Amino acid sequence: MSEVAAALSRAEANSPFLCQLIERQPDLVELIKSGDFDAALAQSLAIECENDPAATLRQQRQAVALVTAIADLAGVWDLARVTRILSDFADTALDAAIAAAFAERVPDAPVQGFAVIGLGKHGGQELNYSSDIDPIFLYDPEILPHREREDVADSAVRIGRRVIELLSARDENGYVFRVDMRLRPSPEVTPITIPVEAAISYYESSALAWEQAAFIRARAAAGDKALGEYFLKSIQPFVWRRSLDFGQLANIRKMSGQIRDHYHKGQRLGPGYDLKRGRGGIRECEFFAQAHQLIHGGRDPGLRMADTRTALAALAERERIGSQEAGTLADAYTLLRTIEHRLQMLDDRQTHSLPENPTDLDRAARLHGLDDGAALVALLEPVVASVGAIYDGLAGEDEESTKRLADEGLPLEDQLSALGYADPSAVAQRLARWRSGQLRAIRSSSAREAFETVLPKIMEALAKAPDPSNALARFDNVIEALPSAINFFNLLDARPGLLQLLADILSYAPTLADALARRGELLEGLIDASAFRLPESCEALLAELDSRIVDDDYQTLLDLVRAFVGEKRFAFGVQLVEGQQDPLAVSHAYAMLAEVAVLKLTSATVAEFERAHGKVPGGELAILALGRFGGEALTHASDLDLILLFSGDHGEESDGARPLGATQYFNRLAQRVVGALTVATASGALYEVDTRLRPSGAQGLLCVSFESFAKYQREEAWTWEHMALTRARPVYGSPAARTQLKEIIAETLVAPRDAKKLTEDIVKMRGDMATHKPPKGPLDVKLLPGGLVDAEFTIHALQLRHAKGLHPQLDKAADELVSTGLLPEGFGQAQALLTRLLVMLRLVAPDCEIPSEPAQAVVAKALGFANWGDVMAAIEAARSLISAEWQAIGQRMFDGFQENRK
Secondary structure (H helix, E strand, O other): OOHHHHHHHHHHHHOHHHHHHHHHOHHHHHHHHOOOHHHHHHHHHOOOOOOOHHHHHHHHHHHHHHHHHHHHHOOOOOHHHHHHHHHHHHHHHHHHHHHHHHHHHOOOOOOOOEEEEEEHHHHOOOOOOOOEEEEEEEEOOOOOOOOOOOOHHHHHHHHHHHHHHHHHOOEOOEOOOEEOOOOOOOOOOOOOEEEHHHHHHHHHHOOOHHHHHHHHHOEEEEEOHHHHHHHHHHOHHHHOOOOOOOHHHHHHHHHHHHHHHHOHHHOOOOOOOEOOOOOOOHHHHHHHHHHHHHHHOOOOHHHOOOOHHHHHHHHHHOOOOOHHHHHHHHHHHHHHHHHHHHHHHHHOOOOOEOOOOHHHHHHHHHHOOOOOHHHHHHHHHHHHHHHHHHHHHHHOOOOOOOOOOOOOOOOHHHHHHHHOOOOHHHHHHHHHHHHOOOOHHHOOHHHHHHHHHHHHHHHHHHHOOOOHHHHHHHHHHHHHHOOOOHHHHHHHHHOOOHHHHHHHHHHHOHHHHHHHHHOHHHHHHHOOHHHHOOOOOHHHHHHHHHOOOOOOOHHHHHHHHHHHHHHHHHHHHHHHHOOOOOHHHHHHHHHHHHHHHHHHHHHHHHHHHHHHHOOOOOOOEEEEEEHHHHOOOOOOOOOEEEEEEEOOOOOOEOOOOOOOEHHHHHHHHHHHHHHHHHOOEOOEOOOOEEOOOOOOHHHOOOEEEHHHHHHHHHHOOOHHHHHHHOOOEEEEOOHHHHHHHHHHHHHHHOOOOOHHHHHHHHHHHHHHHHHHOOOOOOOOOOOOOOOHHHHHHHHHHHHHHHOOOOOOOHHHHHHHHHHOOOOOOOHHHHHHHHHHHHHHHHHHOOOOOOOOHHHHHHHHHHHOOOOHHHHHHHHHHHHHHHHHHHHHHHHHHHHHHHHHHO
């Protein structure tokens, strides 16, 4: 027997509803038997009862129900195809009912100004076999057709009522869809059809938490689609919040607990088990996906999909959840929804519970191709258990209940002493201040509640911190500086694993602690595994940034880039503190991040500028990076050394509505670019930009032509400017422009030089720097004798004298100079060691003083040493080697000069 014939046989034997449909539609059954389900579906949708839209829709629905049921039972259509067809039919039925309502009330008027927003499974295009629909009816009073002298609001309500009647009223042909209007704003007091602006206002100001989750699966399903899309776009900030919304996780937990309590009879697998609301059921698969979508979707538009299985796959792909979890839940969701359909096929009832009657349970099992009800329960048992266990982790079912400090019967100081605090009295005083209401971050009742919920975990984590005293003081600074800490505390409650990270950050890294005090949401970037990997390339990092951009608004982009850079820079710093990456690799990652910011913001600024002023024919902006940025070795606190240049003829004029000469055009554009990179927005600052290395320094134009730049380098530039040019690389511009700039740089750097004057210039510059910029502290490995500046001056002197090792990256330059015999073995390793230390100290000891003992251990580990003593010994050895080379540089050059004279 074929699969289709077997499916028809099972349907006739076990489903009174399907048996009746088979008997009433013999022509359709013949098409089904032939296996041509697409033709059968088309025939179902082509049914028409003249002048009777209600009968047409009901007969179409019955035909569609028969075709989808047999295709489902035979395995010809999978769950996704079945639910999509049912959802599409709901859209079609709504459109037909709206058209009929308009034709009855306002004949010949266009169907406009009336929109249907589909929610729930209808919105997600995952509609059940026998489901109601949960629409919201909206209208635009400016364009909705209505009868003369009729109030437009009354007309909108009457149209809505007629649509409901056409779909849900029963007759000899049954019904089309049950319509549930309770998901509209304030259903107890509002009419069934709501003005669109009133609805937008409600969701912007008064909506409840559960309504945010409901709109994950919202869709403009029928009617005036443009009006529906306008509404959904307007409320996007309500649904998809830019800050990770861990308060929603608490709401999901609460909602889940209420459902489990309310439907307690259907929680246990067996007859009566509720496939939808039971523990390990359909709703928990959906809630798991939706909770993570709400948390992350505000910043990641790639997670804003309506259907559950696609959402689970996207969450796994972006490492927001585990791939194994996602696969388990997706497979479970498929099976649970399939069995749910079997239950609904029995009698066309909107049921989700396994029948308690053994006969009916057996019928449902046999409809699915199983022997009996016991086999069906056995099939579901491991699936339900797996989903329940995964969801329990989200809902916190396995966590011990948290106890508030001082609620256990012990005095507070005794509790603090038991946690390990050396001075519990001082800690108790600090705790009293937090609870006093003085701090704005913990002033509201909701903030206090969130704070008290997570406080025991916080105090335990800080007590176990590597440096509890520093950790506690810096935590105090963080919560004192935050404008609101509700989400910060909700995050720590939802992700207890972050508490250890927080304790490490507060113990070791004042730079990161200060950043956290300014932007508490930075901690949110650490919640998934990808936060602890460095980017593979600029292209990968740029793609990640692009995935977060939802519109092309320039001001929004400025904000978004700042948030993105801040989050990534913070995460890179945490990787250093946790000892997970080589500091040199993190230094390179900092540089890639800066390059992505320059690329993105410069491109956007150029596009914005061109809208007003057009383009300069044959000309374009290009940017050179110098210093640490040019050398692709930034620290957490580095500024960006840039030179902005333009190609083409400086005599040209732009072709826009407000034309400018080329020099004026590119200098104004350059100012805008620098502003885009430096101006602080609501998301904070981005980078400090230093443009003093441009031709003629601060006295020169901000942006000069390639030709002027080349001429300046040939004829006027000082030795120190050519030293800076050894680390120059293009970071913005077309391939042709970058090539041209590289040629100018190469030509400049290989030009013949007077060795004696070169030596004198470099030695004098280093002496002036030592006089005017002394070391800040005992660990200022940049400015101390034998430090990084001496290493850099040594390398640059040899590069310019011999035209060797001309790489912007100092490590590559040093390696080539060693290989040619111009530097001794070990110089590159010494320079790299000091660079690693510099990168670490910018986080751990930005004042260049000796850090605390716990922080010393972190630095030692990052540098590959057993202890701080070994670090200091290695640093002294490196400085001694570098110092010797710097002291010898003048003599070497002088010897070379004398040899050339011979």
